[in-house]
Amino acid sequence: MQTPASAATQAVDPRWVLRPEPRDGAALRLLCVPYAGGGTTVFHGWVAGLPDWIDVWLLRLPGREVRLREEPRTDLLTLAGEAAQALAPALDRPFALFGHSLGALIAYEMARELSRTHRLEASHLTVSARNAPDVPQPGRMSRLLSDDAFLDALDRRFRAVPEQIRRDPEMRALYLPVLRGDITMLETYRHRAEPPLRCPITALCGAEDPEASAAGMRGWRHHGRGGFAEHSYRGGHFFLQEHRESLLDRLTQDLARTVVP
Numbered sequence: 001m002q003t004p005a006s007a008a009t010q011a012v013d014p015r016w017v018l019r020p021e022p023r024d025g026a027a028l029r030l031l032c033v034p035y036a037g038g039g040t041t042v043f044h045g046w047v048a049g050l051p052d053w054i055d056v057w058l059l060r061l062p063g064r065e066v067r068l069r070e071e072p073r074t075d076l077l078t079l080a081g082e083a084a085q086a087l088a089p090a091l092d093r094p095f096a097l098f099g100h101s102l103g104a105l106i107a108y109e110m111a112r113e114l115s116r117t118h119r120l121e122a123s124h125l126t127v128s129a130r131n132a133p134d135v136p137q138p139g140r141m142s143r144l145l146s147d148d149a150f151l152d153a154l155d156r157r158f159r160a161v162p163e164q165i166r167r168d169p170e171m172r173a174l175y176l177p178v179l180r181g182d183i184t185m186l187e188t189y190r191h192r193a194e195p196p197l198r199c200p201i202t203a204l205c206g207a208e209d210p211e212a213s214a215a216g217m218r219g220w221r222h223h224g225r226g227g228f229a230e231h232s233y234r235g236g237h238f239f240l241q242e243h244r245e246s247l248l249d250r251l252t253q254d255l256a257r258t259v260v261p
Helices: 076-090 102-118 147-158 163-167 169-188 214-223 244-259
Strands: 028-033 054-059 095-100 124-128 201-206 228-233
Touching: 028 102, 028 244, 076 102, 076 169, 095 102, 095 244, 102 124, 102 169, 124 244, 147 163, 147 169, 163 169, 201 214, 201 244, 214 228, 228 244
Parallel strands: 028 054, 028 095, 095 124, 124 201, 201 228
Antiparallel strands: none
């Protein structure tokens, strides 16, 4: 039976969080962070695929969707700090984080900021399609290219640039600033050494993903003290769409262990 929403939950800033189906009596909140250029639609179908003891919170990032009029962020640590500051007052029960690609780094830095500044410890962190934060990234400078060259570079790298962005000037004007901001965050991020998180970490990757190697994903084991698990799926960088059902089953199992150890 669902319990009434707490004052803390009611206070969550709707600019930062979309709750597609509020589950106020849930045992755990799951904060989901999208990949570069993505929004809350990345997680379409997740609420239906997760049990009702998980309350799904989708992070809304500046520059897209309901925050379209805001400037996209270009510094990952600044964004993680802002998000943690906005969410902390509402995190009155156990919470976990999931992030894919750029979202994995944002989720990780949010977990560190919530612990460091707000004394809030994540129950679990799932990182997907992004090497460990201290693994050196290739010296890419995509963010400095002209618009067409930038889109070409992203298409070669991720194979996921919609043709409509190339053809439609209005779409290009809307999405290019977001993509540039996100790629700038990714290419300029530098990890700062701190004590590892207290929670378990699960690392997920696509077996054919050039952005995340098995060795690079395995490096996440050093960033959490609560245990480590890794899983590989057939596919490339966006395997989470093709394998959504099995991914959500695995996520549910991981989170269940945090609720009932």
